[in-house]
Amino acid sequence: xxxxxxxxxxxxxxxxxxxxxxxxxxxxxxxxxxxxxxxxxxxxxxxxxxxxxxxxxxxxxxxxxxxxxxxxxxxxxxxxxxxxxxxxxxxxxxxxxxxxxxxxxxxxxxxxxx
Amino acid sequence: xxxxxxxxxxxxxxxxxxxxxxxxxxxxxxxxxxxxxxxxxxxxxxxxxxxxxxxxxxxxxxxxxxxxxxxxxxxxxxxxxxxxxxxxxxxxxxxxxxxxxxxxxxxxxxxxx
Numbered sequence: 001x002x003x004x005x006x007x008x009x010x011x012x013x014x015x016x017x018x019x020x021x022x023x024x025x026x027x028x029x030x031x032x033x034x035x036x037x038x039x040x041x042x043x044x045x046x047x048x049x050x051x052x053x054x055x056x057x058x059x060x061x062x063x064x065x066x067x068x069x070x071x072x073x074x075x076x077x078x079x080x081x082x083x084x085x086x087x088x089x090x091x092x093x094x095x096x097x098x099x100x101x102x103x104x105x106x107x108x109x110x111x112x113x114x
Numbered sequence: 115x116x117x118x119x120x121x122x123x124x125x126x127x128x129x130x131x132x133x134x135x136x137x138x139x140x141x142x143x144x145x146x147x148x149x150x151x152x153x154x155x156x157x158x159x160x161x162x163x164x165x166x167x168x169x170x171x172x173x174x175x176x177x178x179x180x181x182x183x184x185x186x187x188x189x190x191x192x193x194x195x196x197x198x199x200x201x202x203x204x205x206x207x208x209x210x211x212x213x214x215x216x217x218x219x220x221x222x223x224x225x226x227x
Contacts, residue, residue, distance in 0.1 A: 004157070031213050040123070042116070042203055043158070043217040050213055059117075059216070090157055094213070101146050101207060103215065105157025 003027070004106035006091050012112045019078040021109050023091030030096035032074035033103060034058075034066060037088040049074055050096065081113045117141055118206050120218025127225050133191040135221045137204035140185065144206035147180065149189050150217075152201045161202070162189070194225045 007022035025032065031050050035043040035058075045058025047066040055066050063085060067075045074093075078085055088110050092103040120137045127133045137147075148163035164171045164178040164187065171178045177190040191198055201222050207215035 033215070035217075040219055042120070042219040043205075045214070045216060048213055056214070058214075092157070096213070101148070101163070101215075102160045105159065107155070107157050 004091055004093055004104050006106040006109050008109050009107065010110050012114065013081050014114055015082060017081050019081050019111065021076040021089055021091075021111070023074045023076070023106060024072055025093040025104070026072065027093065027095070027104070028071065029093035029104075031094045032068065033092040033094075034064075034074065034076045035090045035092065036060070037090055037108070043090060046076065083113050085111065086113045087111060116219060117216040118204060118218040120204050120221060122221060123219065124222045125224070127194045127223065129194065129196060129225055129227050131194050133194045133198070133223055133225070135189045135202055135204070135223070136186065137188065137218050138186045139206050141206070141208065142185070143208040146207045147178070147187050148205050148207075149178065150203045150205060152203065158203055191223075196225045196227050199223055199225050
């Protein structure tokens with residue numbers, strides 16, 4: 001069974017704080033993704049990574065950065081949290097390659113920035 | 115703006131009825147079209163997916179219909195059950211190995227007993 005774990009289910013931070021969201025997958029997947037989920041907007045891709053130290057911007061990368069130093073771990077960083085970054089953050093991974101498109105999601109981190 | 119437009123936003127269906135959710139896209143580079151199902155408190159999980167070389171795919175009570183020329187695809191849930199009550203997302207992906215995936219806004223389905 002593929003398992004994607006996220007470091008926290010709930011997180012409350014103050015405006016201006018640096019925030020780290022961690023994601024770990026245990027299936028040796030090549031690709032990892034960060035999305036934010038907001039009502040009425042669905043899932044919006046922030047960044048994805050197709051290899052260690054590689055990253056690609058998604059639709060809404062502004063205000064975020066990512067780090068992938070090891071294959072199993074993908075971190076999302078909010079350099080200076082703002083209230084409009086209050087959201088549910090979902091991490092996912094996929095095997096990659098032909099037939100390996102299925103993304104496996106973690107349970108999400110609900111971040112509140114006050 | 116969303117690259118994948120999904121409708122309706124919410125849907126209420128009686129048990130045993132057919133649930134239909136529609137999606138449309140513009141970018142012809144999309145090459146893989148999955149549907150994800152999400153229950154409260156959980157991350158989305160793949161339900162069924164289709165590639166553009168076929169017009170329909172069926173898995174149990176779930177069917178995707180795909181119209182390449184119209185750039186539309188839909189999910190049909192036959193004999194809908196209360197356990198199907200969830201949020202459904204369509205998606206489309208492109209790029210090397212279809213890594214670049216974009217989701218619709220979601221449809222909250224409620225199946226009444």
